[in-house]
Amino acid sequence: MSIDPGSYTPLYRQLADLLRGRIEAGEFAPGENLPSEAQLAQAYEVGRDTVRDALAALRSEGVIITVKGSGSQVRLWHEPTVVRVDGRARIAARMPSIEEKRQFRLKDGTPVLVVHREGLDEEIHPADRIQLEVGD
Incomplete structure (x- = not known):
């Protein structure tokens, strides 16, 4: 799946959905860092603001965390x-x-x-x- 600039779905939401799908598929393990904002922007051919908004959406959903100086990583999940x-x-x-x-x-x-x-x-x-x- 790729980003569709002609879609009515905002670009950041499309990117967030793509990244969530990759996380759910196990491409990024819990605790593993995601690619940098610059790498994501280049890979998906979107602006850095789009990447930041997508990461903010995933953070608000509890899918990822962002650690200053380390970037964004998949949130560790613990049995409640x-x-x-x-x-x-x-x-x-x-x-x-x-x-x-x-x-x-x-x-x-x-x-x-x-x-x-x-x-x-x-x-x-x-x-x-x-x-x-x-x-x-």
């Missing part, structure tokens, strides 16, 4: 830990505070899950590592 939530509870997702990002060592764009139960302190869990199991 199951946390059981018994009784009545409200569960909400939100973006973490700076302190929570530090505490859980969260990458940009990773939300937290907040469990509220009456009479108890709220529980905060990193959404990329936890699955909540709600009981009766």
Whole structure:
């Protein structure tokens, strides 16, 4: 599949779809660096802004991370830990505070899950590592 400049789908979205497909096909392993922005721009015959927008889309989806000085790499995936939530509870997702990002060592764009139960302190869990199991 290649980039179609005549398509109604924006170029950055086409590139993001192509890169996601390559990642899902195993061409880029978890933790492996993607080609540089310049290499991607040349390989797909698009501008650097298009590449940046495509990488930003993949980052917001949690497919890749970008590390300053190292470039973009496929996000490592971990089997989630199951946390059981018994009784009545409200569960909400939100973006973490700076302190929570530090505490859980969260990458940009990773939300937290907040469990509220009456009479108890709220529980905060990193959404990329936890699955909540709600009981009766």
